[in-house]
Amino acid sequence: MMLTENDVVLCHVDDLKEGDTKGFLENEAGQDLLFVVKFNDEFYGWRNACPHVNNAPMAWRKDAYMDAKKQHVACHAHGALFEPGSGLCIQGPCLGKTLEKVPVYVNSIGMVSILLTDIN
Ligand code: FES
Numbered sequence: 001m002m003l004t005e006n007d008v009v010l011c012h013v014d015d016l017k018e019g020d021t022k023g024f025l026e027n028e029a030g031q032d033l034l035f036v037v038k039f040n041d042e043f044y045g046w047r048n049a050c051p052h053v054n055n056a057p058m059a060w061r062k063d064a065y066m067d068a069k070k071q072h073v074a075c076h077a078h079g080a081l082f083e084p085g086s087g088l089c090i091q092g093p094c095l096g097k098t099l100e101k102v103p104v105y106v107n108s109i110g111m112v113s114i115l116l117t118d119i120n
Helices: none
Strands: 006-010 021-026 030-038 042-049 089-091 111-116
Touching: 006 021
Parallel strands: none
Antiparallel strands: 006 111, 021 030, 030 042
C-alpha cells in the first residue's frame, strides 16, 4: 500500500504487544485524540472520548486505556468497560453506548495508519 498525503502513520505493529494500547495526536492539554488497541492480533482505533460525560478523556495515565486484565478498554473516570473490538460499553454508566471508531490500516510493512479525513 502506498502512503498518500491523507495517511497519518501512527506506529509499527511491533510497537504494541497483545493487550497494549497507545495514544496519539496529543492536544495542548496533553490529551490524546485517539488510541489504538491490539486485541486478538487485530488493531483497532478509538477516539479518546468516553460516551458517558461530554466525551471525557479516558486514560488514567499516558497510554493506559485498558483494564488491569487487558481484556477491556476502560474509562478511568467512572469505570466504564468497553469491548476492544466493537467499542461497546458492557459495564458502567454508559452501558450500551459505543466508542467512536477511527478506522486503522496496516500496510504490507507493518505501518499502522489512519486517514486524515477520518479525524476531521
Ligand atoms: S466519563 Fe467515562 S465512565 Fe464516566
